[in-house]
Amino acid sequence: MTQVLDRPAELTARATPAERTARRRALLEWIAVHSLGVAAALFFTLPFVFVFLTSLMSDSQALSRDLIPHTWEWANYRKVFDTPGFLTWWRNTLIYAGLGTVLTVVSSIPVAYALAKFRFRGRNLTLMLVISMMMLPPQVVVIPMYLFWAKQLDLSGTLWPLIIPLAFGDAFSIFLLRQFLLTIPGEYLDAAKVDGCGDLRTLLKVVLPMAKPGIAAVALFQFFAAWNDYFGPQIYASENPDAWTLSYALESFKGAHHTDWNLTMAATVLVMAPVILVFFFAQKAFVEGVTLTGVKG
Amino acid sequence: MATTHTLRAKHRRSALRTLAFLSPWLIGFAVFFAYPMISTVYFSFMHYDGFRPPTWSGTKNWTYVFEHYPFFWPALRNTLWLVVIMVTLRVLFGLGIGMLITKIKTGTGVFRTLFYLPYLAPPVAATMAFAFLLNPGTGPVNSLLENVGIPAPGWFNDPDWSKPALTLMFLWGVGDLMVIFMAALLDVPKEQYEAAELDGASAWQRFRFVTLPNISPIIMFAVVTGVIAAMQCYTQPLVAGKVASGVIQGAGTMFEPGYPEHSTLTLPQLVYNLGFQRFDYGSACVVALVLFALSMAFTALLMRRRGGLLQAGD
Numbered sequence A: 001m002t003q004v005l006d007r008p009a010e011l012t013a014r015a016t017p018a019e020r021t022a023r024r025r026a027l028l029e030w031i032a033v034h035s036l037g038v039a040a041a042l043f044f045t046l047p048f049v050f051v052f053l054t055s056l057m058s059d060s061q062a063l064s065r066d067l068i069p070h071t072w073e074w075a076n077y078r079k080v081f082d083t084p085g086f087l088t089w090w091r092n093t094l095i096y097a098g099l100g101t102v103l104t105v106v107s108s109i110p111v112a113y114a115l116a117k118f119r120f121r122g123r124n125l126t127l128m129l130v131i132s133m134m135m136l137p138p139q140v141v142v143i144p145m146y147l148f149w150a151k152q153l154d155l156s157g158t159l160w161p162l163i164i165p166l167a168f169g170d171a172f173s174i175f176l177l178r179q180f181l182l183t184i185p186g187e188y189l190d191a192a193k194v195d196g197c198g199d200l201r202t203l204l205k206v207v208l209p210m211a212k213p214g215i216a217a218v219a220l221f222q223f224f225a226a227w228n229d230y231f232g233p234q235i236y237a238s239e240n241p242d243a244w245t246l247s248y249a250l251e252s253f254k255g256a257h258h259t260d261w262n263l264t265m266a267a268t269v270l271v272m273a274p275v276i277l278v279f280f281f282a283q284k285a286f287v288e289g290v291t292l293t294g295v296k297g
Numbered sequence B: 001m002a003t004t005h006t007l008r009a010k011h012r013r014s015a016l017r018t019l020a021f022l023s024p025w026l027i028g029f030a031v032f033f034a035y036p037m038i039s040t041v042y043f044s045f046m047h048y049d050g051f052r053p054p055t056w057s058g059t060k061n062w063t064y065v066f067e068h069y070p071f072f073w074p075a076l077r078n079t080l081w082l083v084v085i086m087v088t089l090r091v092l093f094g095l096g097i098g099m100l101i102t103k104i105k106t107g108t109g110v111f112r113t114l115f116y117l118p119y120l121a122p123p124v125a126a127t128m129a130f131a132f133l134l135n136p137g138t139g140p141v142n143s144l145l146e147n148v149g150i151p152a153p154g155w156f157n158d159p160d161w162s163k164p165a166l167t168l169m170f171l172w173g174v175g176d177l178m179v180i181f182m183a184a185l186l187d188v189p190k191e192q193y194e195a196a197e198l199d200g201a202s203a204w205q206r207f208r209f210v211t212l213p214n215i216s217p218i219i220m221f222a223v224v225t226g227v228i229a230a231m232q233c234y235t236q237p238l239v240a241g242k243v244a245s246g247v248i249q250g251a252g253t254m255f256e257p258g259y260p261e262h263s264t265l266t267l268p269q270l271v272y273n274l275g276f277q278r279f280d281y282g283s284a285c286v287v288a289l290v291l292f293a294l295s296m297a298f299t300a301l302l303m304r305r306r307g308g309l310l311q312a313g314d
Helices: A001-006 A019-053 A075-082 A086-117 A125-134 A140-153 A160-168 A171-182 A186-194 A201-210 A211-228 A230-236 A246-256 A261-283 A283-294 B004-045 B060-069 B071-103 B108-120 B123-133 B140-147 B161-171 B175-187 B190-198 B203-232 B235-245 B265-278 B281-304
Strands: none
Touching: A019 B071, A019 B108, A019 B123, A019 B161, A075 A086, A075 A261, A075 B265, A086 A125, A086 A160, A086 A171, A086 A201, A086 A211, A086 A246, A086 B004, A125 A171, A125 B004, A125 B281, A140 A160, A140 A230, A140 B004, A140 B281, A160 A230, A160 B004, A171 A211, A171 A283, A186 A201, A186 A230, A201 A211, A201 A230, A211 A246, A211 A283, A230 A246, A230 B265, A246 A261, A246 B123, A246 B235, A261 A283, A261 B108, A261 B123, A283 B108, A283 B175, B004 B281, B060 B281, B071 B108, B071 B161, B071 B175, B071 B203, B071 B265, B108 B175, B123 B161, B123 B235, B161 B235, B175 B203, B190 B203, B203 B265, B203 B281, B235 B265, B265 B281
16 A cells, blocks of 8 residues: 555656646647637638638629539639620730839849948948838839839830839838848858959858848848739830739739629639749748847847 | 059949849849839829820829828828728738648647638639629629628628728638748747746747747748738739629729729729829829828838847848
8 A cells, every 4th residue: 555655656657637737738728729719810821721622603693602612613724714895804914013023123132232232331221221111102103203114215005114124122121132242251251352353242142142032031021012013004005905013913804804803813823823822932032031130139 | 553453443343243243133233224214203293195295293193192082181181091991900910821821739730721722822813713703793702791691791892891802802812821930930049938838838828938039030021921911912802803893804994993982993004094094194203102101100110129130141
């Protein structure tokens, strides 16, 4: 009897009451946290699910209150692609996003590099101006800019007024890249200098290879900024449907197919899908970009 | 003498090098910001419809916008509503989701991805989706609500519910805040929690006296960037209003902005309405300047914070 009673607690089959409450509490907390997690996950995913399900409904069912399609109308997606202009809008979006991204990256890298690694008078002022530009609503300067592009250069109805400015650095990209370049130790740059590298060579041969993740993040953000842009195409391209981009055209799609929520939702899926697909291949770059702008100063 | 000479040459070379590296942005700043900014001030004192040459009109545009243009004060009120209510809710919700994700032990990656995805949805696509989901007649949300016996609101079709509907959509896209809060929460030194626990601090006290002080710079960052984003809010309310009202887009359509009853009208939309629908470029520039003043005031606030954007590297 005494032997059993004296046995150390961890060797007995049953835990002490204190341990049991601790364990029970841990289990309860696990259940509470994960139930909350599942509830949150439903909130974040159900909109996608409903949109997708509706995109597969028949015309008449899309007007009903059903949640699940009776028949799965995959042909809806074909119909969206057959809409006049749809392929042109894809092409325009890719041109705006693709060309714009290349120009942004190329023009923002040297600026970010100078702001991160050069010491010069007015550096803090320049950085503050970059940040102010980043916070500037595009509507503030749109009137003179529109008059400039449309009246003086006669380029309205094209995507050029959206693409050309990106060849002169983009404030957000400069800021994000600068934050990234700050994390590269100065010793590498000094070593390159000792080896006789000029500034340009140091940038190209030493900094750029190390900055690849930062550049990837900037490229992704810029690509999706163009992909998502509504205001720019509305100002410069609205008069010419041949110059519309997907984001801008999506709303007109609802207009043209006035009651067809199913086709509208299929088009919505097609505008969302590339972003989400790319995210799955480049999660790290996205998350890194968000953290760099927010946390690391 | 020779040394001063080479030193000066070196300085000049270094200044030139800096200028060369900065030049893309310097040119961009001059052409795409300084010049249009000066023009905006200039046009705000001119009468200009884009056809006849601009003529001097003194402060007429300013009095028109502030006293006679029926949309200015509602838009300012809506913008302030978004700034106060939407930003508060978004920061609280983002913090909550950030804390939740640090507590989740099983399937963390899956949960984090699911929470983050809506942030990536293109604004127009997200708005189309929510206009459909919250459609009072056929939308799934109201179907579900009515099935469980909750009176279903009119969402984007009801002036009392359109801003909450917009807010709900912005809460859905809270993934960016989740990520930065998560990073900040994981950075809080573990020892501080252990010390607090030894002192017998309750869960709330640990949050109040350990977590909050450690993440307060990030909360401030989230608030100020949220305020700036709320001020710029354009695409979502515009598209939601258009879709809910059933206006078909196209050249020449006159869309009374802010459907229903100016409830989704924001300041950036006024610039578009005045400039590109009413061809009153002068008055549009007045609103643009108001927007500029407000956004720069908040940006200054952001840059003054220690632990904010300018901290490291100096």
